[in-house]
Amino acid sequence: MKTIIGNIERSSLDIEDLASLQEKLQELLNGKRYLLVLDDVWNEDQQKWDNLRAVLKVGASGASVLTTTRLEKVGSIMGTLQPYELSNLSQEDCWLLFIQRAFRHQEEISPNFVAIGKEIVKKSGGVPLAAKTLGGLLRFKREEREWEHVRDSEIWNLPQDESSIMPALKLSYHHLPLDLRQCFVYCAVFLKDTEMEKEKLISLWMAHGFLLSKGNMELEDVGNEVWKELCLRSLFQEIEVKDGKTYFKMHDLIHDLATSLFSARASTSNIRETNVKKYSHMMSIGFAKVESSYSHLLLEKFVSLRVLNLSYLKLNQLPSSIGDLVHLRYLDLSFNREMRSLPKQLCKLQNLQTLDLQYCISLSCLPKETSKLGSLRNLLLDSCSELTCMPPRIGSLTCLKTLSHFVVGGKKGGQLGELGNLNLYGSIEIRHLERVKNDKDAKEANLSAKENLQSLIISWDLFEQRRYESEEVEVLEALKPHPNLKSLKVTGFRGLRLP
Known part of the structure; x- marks a missing residue:
C-alpha cells in the first residue's frame, strides 16, 4: 500500500x-x-x-x-475474472529478440550463424528473457565453434524448471570473462528488485578489488566498461538516468542466479554482540549493515573490513576506533541526520576510496586532516546543507574523481583554486560564490579543463553580503565549463546579463 x-x-x-x-x-x-x-x-x-x-x-x-x-x-x-494465461513466444519472435542482442545494427549475418542460432533459440523454450540473454552472450562471440559450443553445452541437460530458463542464464554466466563473473555475482548483496546506482556499484567493485587496471584507463572507466558489457548481455535492465546518475535493476530470475552463485561466507547480515565472532572473517570482504547500538563493537572486531555500511543508523558520532580499520576502502555514513562532525582518526584510513556522507544534514565540517586520505576517489556530500567550508588542502587529493559539493570558504582557505588540479567526474555543486573575491580566483577552479564533468550547479547565497552585479557577471564568466558539460544550473545570480 x-x-x-x-x-x-x-x-x-x-x-x-x-x-x-x-x-x-x-x-x-x-x-x-x-x-x-x-x-x-x-x-x-x-x-x-x-x-x-x-x-x-x-x-x-x-x-x-x-x-x-x-x-x-x-x-x-x-481474480474476479478468469485468468488469462500467456503462451510462450513463437520461435519466430524469439529469433527476432535473439538477433537484436546477438548482432550489431546492420551487421551481415552468415547463413551458418543463422542455422546454429535458430537451434540455440529453440532451447530458450519460448521465454523472452532466455532469448535475450542468449543473444547477449553470443554478441561477443564471432567464431562458429563458439556458437556450436553453446548449442551443444551439457548445461542444457540439467534439470529445468517450468520456464526452462535457468540453463540459458547459467550458460550466460559461465561464458563471462572471469573478471566480469565476480562483478556480476556481487550484485547478489542487493535485495531483489532493488534499484541500483551504477556509480555506487562501480565504487563497491573497486573497494573489493574486482576491477583490473587496463593501460592508462582510470578504474572508474574500467568499471563503466564492465557495467556496459553486463548490460549488453541482458543481465541488467530498466536502465534510467535521473539527476545525472544511472539507475538499473536485475530481473528477479537473474538475481536468483547471482544469489545461487554467491558464497554464503560473503552474505550480508545484521550484526549482534552474540554473533560477532561467528562473522568476523566473513565481514572482511562483506557488505556490512549493523544495528546502531553495536556499531562500536564492529569497529573493534572487524579490522579487516573493506566495505562498511553504517547508513540510516541515527548515529550522532562515529567512534574514534574507526581509524583502526586500516583496510577500509568504502565507508557509507549517509542519512545519519544527527551527525555533526567526524573524528580526526578517520583520516588515518590511507586506503579509503569512497566516503559517503549524503544527507548528513547536521554535518558542519570535515576533519582538518582530510587531505591525508591519499587514496580517496569519491567524496559524496549531497544535501550536507550545514557544511560551512571545505577542509584545508583538499586540492591535494589528486585521486579524487567525485566531489559532489564544494563550499567556498571565507578568509581561511577553501578557495576555488583547490579545484584546479582535480580531474573530476560526474556532477559538482559549488556554493557560496559571493565569497569569491574576483574573476581571477574563479578562473583558478579550471572548470574549462574538466572534460569529464557532466553536471554543474553554481550558487550565490542570497543572505550573505554581496558584491556588485558586474563582479558577479565576471565571476560567472570566469567559471566557464568544458563544452562536454550536459547540465548547468545557476542560482542566486544577480547579474543583469549572462556572459
Whole structure:
C-alpha cells in the first residue's frame, strides 16, 4: 500500500502503520476511476488480498486492477475474472529478440550463424528473457565453434524448471570473462528488485578489488566498461538516468542466479554482540549493515573490513576506533541526520576510496586532516546543507574523481583554486560564490579543463553580503565549463546579463 500511495503522490511516505495506510489510500481513490497494475505478484496470503480488495472498492465504477503473476494460485486468489494465461513466444519472435542482442545494427549475418542460432533459440523454450540473454552472450562471440559450443553445452541437460530458463542464464554466466563473473555475482548483496546506482556499484567493485587496471584507463572507466558489457548481455535492465546518475535493476530470475552463485561466507547480515565472532572473517570482504547500538563493537572486531555500511543508523558520532580499520576502502555514513562532525582518526584510513556522507544534514565540517586520505576517489556530500567550508588542502587529493559539493570558504582557505588540479567526474555543486573575491580566483577552479564533468550547479547565497552585479557577471564568466558539460544550473545570480 505504501508503494501504491507513493506512486500516486509521486513522493515518499513516512506512514508505517497499516490502518493509516489504508485510510490514506482510500482517501486518494475514493470515487475515482483508476487502473492499478500489480506486476509479478508472488504473495499467496488470502487474507492480505482480501484486505487490499476492501480498500480498493472505494473507487468509481470502472476502476480496475490488473495483476501479472507466475503462480496459478495467486490468479485464483485475486481474480474476479478468469485468468488469462500467456503462451510462450513463437520461435519466430524469439529469433527476432535473439538477433537484436546477438548482432550489431546492420551487421551481415552468415547463413551458418543463422542455422546454429535458430537451434540455440529453440532451447530458450519460448521465454523472452532466455532469448535475450542468449543473444547477449553470443554478441561477443564471432567464431562458429563458439556458437556450436553453446548449442551443444551439457548445461542444457540439467534439470529445468517450468520456464526452462535457468540453463540459458547459467550458460550466460559461465561464458563471462572471469573478471566480469565476480562483478556480476556481487550484485547478489542487493535485495531483489532493488534499484541500483551504477556509480555506487562501480565504487563497491573497486573497494573489493574486482576491477583490473587496463593501460592508462582510470578504474572508474574500467568499471563503466564492465557495467556496459553486463548490460549488453541482458543481465541488467530498466536502465534510467535521473539527476545525472544511472539507475538499473536485475530481473528477479537473474538475481536468483547471482544469489545461487554467491558464497554464503560473503552474505550480508545484521550484526549482534552474540554473533560477532561467528562473522568476523566473513565481514572482511562483506557488505556490512549493523544495528546502531553495536556499531562500536564492529569497529573493534572487524579490522579487516573493506566495505562498511553504517547508513540510516541515527548515529550522532562515529567512534574514534574507526581509524583502526586500516583496510577500509568504502565507508557509507549517509542519512545519519544527527551527525555533526567526524573524528580526526578517520583520516588515518590511507586506503579509503569512497566516503559517503549524503544527507548528513547536521554535518558542519570535515576533519582538518582530510587531505591525508591519499587514496580517496569519491567524496559524496549531497544535501550536507550545514557544511560551512571545505577542509584545508583538499586540492591535494589528486585521486579524487567525485566531489559532489564544494563550499567556498571565507578568509581561511577553501578557495576555488583547490579545484584546479582535480580531474573530476560526474556532477559538482559549488556554493557560496559571493565569497569569491574576483574573476581571477574563479578562473583558478579550471572548470574549462574538466572534460569529464557532466553536471554543474553554481550558487550565490542570497543572505550573505554581496558584491556588485558586474563582479558577479565576471565571476560567472570566469567559471566557464568544458563544452562536454550536459547540465548547468545557476542560482542566486544577480547579474543583469549572462556572459
